[in-house]
Amino acid sequence: xxINLTVNGKPRPIESEVDLETYLVSFGLNxxxxxxxxxxxxxxxxxxxxxxxxxxxxxxxxxxxxxx
Numbered sequence: 439x440x441i442n443l444t445v446n447g448k449p450r451p452i453e454s455e456v457d458l459e460t461y462l463v464s465f466g467l468n469x470x471x472x473x474x475x476x477x478x479x480x481x482x483x484x485x486x487x488x489x490x491x492x493x494x495x496x497x498x499x500x501x502x503x504x505x506x
Contacts, residue, residue, distance in 0.1 A: 441495075472500070
């Protein structure tokens with residue numbers, strides 16, 4: 439069963455349930471520098487690994503823009 443996520447406004451289907459931390463790391467994101475909104479709530483980094491993504495979830499992944 440495909441799981442249909444919406445990430446930063448775009449559809450992003452995944453093949454199976456995965457926790458948020460694993461999902462973010464799969465993009466090569468540095469979790470120290472990422473803020474995540476999950477279905478309208480900001481999620482603390484400590485909670486990423488315990489949060490399993492489900493069909494219909496909406497994520498907003500925000501990375502600060504590095505300068506210099």
